[in-house]
Amino acid sequence: MKPVYEKYFRDNLPHIWCSGCGNGIVMSAWARAMDELNLDKNKVIGVSGIGCSSRITGYLDLNTLHTAHGRALPFATGAKMAKPEMDVFIFSGDGDCSAIGGNHFIHACRRNMDMTMIVINNNIYGMTGGQFSPLTPFGKKATTAPYGSVDRPFDLCELAMGAGATFVARGDIYHAKQLTDLIVAGYKHKGFSMIEVIASCPISYGRRNKIPKPADMMQYVKDHTVTKAVADKLPAENLKDKYVTGIFRDIEDVEYNEAYAALCKRVQGGAE
Numbered sequence: 001m002k003p004v005y006e007k008y009f010r011d012n013l014p015h016i017w018c019s020g021c022g023n024g025i026v027m028s029a030w031a032r033a034m035d036e037l038n039l040d041k042n043k044v045i046g047v048s049g050i051g052c053s054s055r056i057t058g059y060l061d062l063n064t065l066h067t068a069h070g071r072a073l074p075f076a077t078g079a080k081m082a083k084p085e086m087d088v089f090i091f092s093g094d095g096d097c098s099a100i101g102g103n104h105f106i107h108a109c110r111r112n113m114d115m116t117m118i119v120i121n122n123n124i125y126g127m128t129g130g131q132f133s134p135l136t137p138f139g140k141k142a143t144t145a146p147y148g149s150v151d152r153p154f155d156l157c158e159l160a161m162g163a164g165a166t167f168v169a170r171g172d173i174y175h176a177k178q179l180t181d182l183i184v185a186g187y188k189h190k191g192f193s194m195i196e197v198i199a200s201c202p203i204s205y206g207r208r209n210k211i212p213k214p215a216d217m218m219q220y221v222k223d224h225t226v227t228k229a230v231a232d233k234l235p236a237e238n239l240k241d242k243y244v245t246g247i248f249r250d251i252e253d254v255e256y257n258e259a260y261a262a263l264c265k266r267v268q269g270g271a272e
Contacts, residue, residue: 004031008041010061017052020206020214022173022199022221026120027056029176030089033183044087047076049101051093052127052201053120070101073108073117080113084257087187090117094135095125098154102134109163109192113256116186116193119156122201130204141208157248160194167193168249173200174222178245185247191255198225198243 005013008031017023034041041062048054050069057064063086067075072090080088097105097119108117124142125131132142132149135156139148160168167189171179179197186193200206200217211217228246231239 004028004035007031008034008061009059012059015059016055018201018203020200020202020217021052021126022122022197022201023053023056023120025173025176026053026091026118026179026197026199027059029171029179030056030091030118030183032180033187036180036184037187039087043085044089045076045079045083046089046091047072047079048091049093049096050127051096051125052122053091053093053199054096056091070096070099070104072096073101073104076115076117077108077111077113080115080257081260084114084261088115089187090115092117092119093126093133094119094121094123094156095128095131095133098134098156098159106159106163109160109165109194111256112164112166112191112253114190114192116183117195118183119194119196120199121156121196122199122205124201124205126201126204130208140205142205143208156196157194161249164253165194166191166249166251166253167247169194169247170196170198170243170245172198172221172225172243172245174218174225175245178227182247185250189250191253198245 045063046057046060047065048057049072057066065075072092076088076090121135123136130143132145134154136149157168157170169182171182182195186195202214202217206212206217211220225243225245228244231244
C-alpha cells in the first residue's frame with residue numbers, strides 16, 4: 001500500500017507553512033482518515049476558502065476548489081447539490097469560517113447537507129497580518145488588539161449545535177490519532193459534520209502572546225486540551241482555560257439532499 005502522501009498529495013510538497021504551524025498535522029490526519037475509509041479520491045471534493053489553512057486544497061491530488069474568503073460552504077453546497085454522490089470535505093480557518101463566513105456557517109449547520117467541515121482554529125488571522133478573530137481568546141493579543149482582545153470569543157462547537165449541526169466534535173493537533181478518528185466519525189455520519197481543530201500559529205499568534213517557539217506552542221495545546229470523558233468529571237472552574245475535545249453531538253435528522261430529491265419527485269409526479 002502506498003504511503004498516504006503518494007496516494008493523496010500532489011508533487012508540490014514540502015508545504016509553504018511556517019515552522020510549527022499545525023496545518024500540516026491536520027492535513028496529514030485528514031489523509032490518514034481517507035486511507036482508513038478507503039475513499040476513492042476521484043469521488044472526493046475538497047473545498048477551501050482563503051487563509052493559511054485554506055491552502056490545504058492546493059496540495060491535494062483530488063477534485064479541489066480554492067474559493068473566495070468565507071465562501072467555501074456556498075461552493076461546497078453547490079458541488080454537493082450538483083453531484084450528491086461525491087464526498088465533500090471543507091477546510092476552513094477560524095476567521096474564514098466564523099467571521100466573513102459566519103452566516104454561511106450557521107445556515108450550513110441548519111440545512112444539514114451531508115458534508116464534512118474541518119475548521120482549523122489557531123486563534124488568529126494568520127495569513128493576513130495577525131488580526132484577532134471571533135475565536136481569539138479573551139485578553140490575547142493581536143495586531144488589531146495590541147493590548148489584548150476585549151471581545152468574547154465564540155465557542156464554535158456550541159455555535160454549530162445551536163445552529164442545528166447534527167455532528168459536532170473538537171480535536172487538536174497534539175493528539176493526532178484522536179483527530180483522525182474524529183474525521184472518520186464525521187465522515188461516517190449522515191448529515192452536516194463540523195470538526196473544530198485546536199491548532200498552533202507560532203508566528204502571528206505565539207510571538208505576540210509569549211509562546212514563540214513551535215515546541216512550546218505544541219506543549220500549550222497539550223496542556224490546554226482535555227477529553228470530554230475527563231471534563232465531565234471535573235468542576236467547571238477547572239475548565240476555564242481548557243478546550244474540551246471529543247464528540248459533542250451525533251444525532252440523526254433530515255438530510256438536505258434527500259429531502260430535496262423527495263420534493264422534486266413529489267412535485268414532478270403531480271402531487272401537491
